[in-house]
Amino acid sequence: MLLREETYRQQSNFAHYCRTGEFLPIKGVDEKRVHHYSRLVFNVIDDTLRSAFPLTVDLFSEEEWETTTRRFFASHRCNSYSVWKMPFEFYQYIISSEDELINKFPFLDELLLFEWTEIEIHMMEDKMFPEISFTGDFENDVIAFNPEFKILQMKYPVHLKNPNEITETDEGVFSVLIFRQPETGNVQFTDISYFFYRLIQKIMNEQKPLADFIGEAEQTFGVERSILLTNTIPFLMELQQNKFIIGFKK
Amino acid sequence: MIDERTANVGIGFRKEFAEEFLAGNVLSPAFVEVAPENWMGIGGYWKKIFKRVAEKHEIYSHGLSLSLGGPDELDWEFLKNLKSFLKEYDIKIYSEHLSFAKCDNAHLYDLLPVPFRWDAVQHIAQRIKSVQDFLERKIAIEIVSYYTPVAAEMSEVDFINSVVKEADCNLLLDVNNIYVNGFNHNYDTKEFLQKLSLDPVAYIHMAGHEKVADDLIIDTHGEPIIQPVYDLFDYTVQILPQPVPVLLERDFNIPELTELQFEMNRLENICTKHWRNELVTA
Secondary structure (H helix, E strand, C coil): CCCCHHHHHHHHHHHHHHHHCCCCCCCCCCCCCCHHHHHHHHHHHHHHHHHHCHHHHHHCCHHHHHHHHHHHHHHCCCCCCCHHHHHHHHHHHHHHHCHHHHHHCCCHHHHHHHHHHHHHHHHCCCCCCCCEECCCCCCCCCEEECCCEEEEEECCCCCCCCHHHCCHHHCCCEEEEEEECCCCCCEEEEEECHHHHHHHHHHHHHCCCHHHHHHHHHHHHCCCHHHHHHHHHHHHHHHHHCCCEEEEEC | CEECCCCCEEEECCHHHHHHHHHCCCCCCCEEEECHHHHCCCCHHHHHHHHHHHHHCEEEEECCCCCCCCCCCCCHHHHHHHHHHHHHCCCCCEEEECCEEEECCEEEEEEECCCCCHHHHHHHHHHHHHHHHHHCCCCEEECCCCCCCCCCCCCHHHHHHHHHHHHCCEEEEEHHHHHHHHHHCCCCHHHHHHHCCCCCEEEEEECCCEEEECCEEECCCCCCCCHHHHHHHHHHHHHCCCCCCEEECCCCCCCCHHHHHHHHHHHHHHHHHHHCCCCEEC
16 A cells, blocks of 8 residues: 555544544644534434434434444444445444343344335345236246345334334234335335245245145144135235235246 | 537436426436446336436436545445446446545545545555556546645645546546635635646536535535636636536535526536537537
């Protein structure tokens, strides 16, 4: 590197000040003005995180938000060159370094992941859609799913309840399907039962018709085939209407 | 590219006005500038919007994260993705800032002032050359606004001229930044422009700013261009050796599109006044 160690040190001290507010000596700097850099740099971080995590902002006190975001920016080295991806680093930072907050809000990791996933699905690169037939039979054809999705499995209903009202008594098993509508690009959330979570996973992984799994489900859940189908088909039709099911494999 | 007009005035594209821009014809820029970091590696709604913009308009790109003035290694993964992006959308202009935005492996998402020093000149020039070699094109570097010098050992204008000469790159002249710096650091902006090497100027940016104290202006891009900056632009256009494209930047406080078009018209009128008989090339 052609940069002298001493020049590097000036830049490093300047960047350190912007990230932490801790002023180390910087030659020739105007001490009356330098705080503007710290303010402007932090504004970008704060604005980006507030817009990414509105539910978490609402959950935290203003002081909690301010001190947490400042600790994050001071102690975590942001690696994303695109600022819109930086909130994912905030999520990673919280789950690895903010035990006190996680203890206070046991669902915080899930809430942050849920909020981030909306951004991730909205922005993710387009995926190849399979060749499909728009008409088919839910029971006997292989259902084709929209590939732009994620299913989060959670212990707390962060997708169903105001986070301020969630308590430890809400703990359970929750699944939320998050997908992007192909035409509009809008992100949709659907609460799904564990049964449907498993069913979607199985159809995707094994590429077999629903009929093949109903028999297994009959055994596993001890429910009659006709009842399973009566409950499953309307749900799949709803997923088709919402564009998570895009058709049937050719 | 040769545009069949004497002025080539574009607009910095913002998501805030994307739909209105595409739906109507209030805003008629000669080109549209985007920050690649916001549009690379995405899909869905915003990719569709970007494709529609790129179908209708020539795209210029203006980077934010490369940190040419920074001490960290260049991000080759980013450059690889950038090169594909420039190719995919046939983007002929890529510019970046003469500043740093990453240090000690941490992005700061803002443009920090570099030390005006000879070793920094050599360091930055070498990085610009590496980027130009990799992208197989000349890039334009922007003179940024700054609020405090950092460890300066030479004048700002000598520093800029040296970087441009050593790197053999183009210069992006942000006239508002020159005005802001002249005000903040108490120098004569016309004298500064006279000392600046103008041959490499390939592109101009224009924007508004905010005066936050009697002796300090912050370069916000959140206000309309003020008259003294138009005046400095008029002067700059007269002394430039050749016509170049001009961009209006408005990042915050976005007004009605008619207001942006009004500002673009003013810029175009000034260009046309002085470049009447010349074509703008990019």
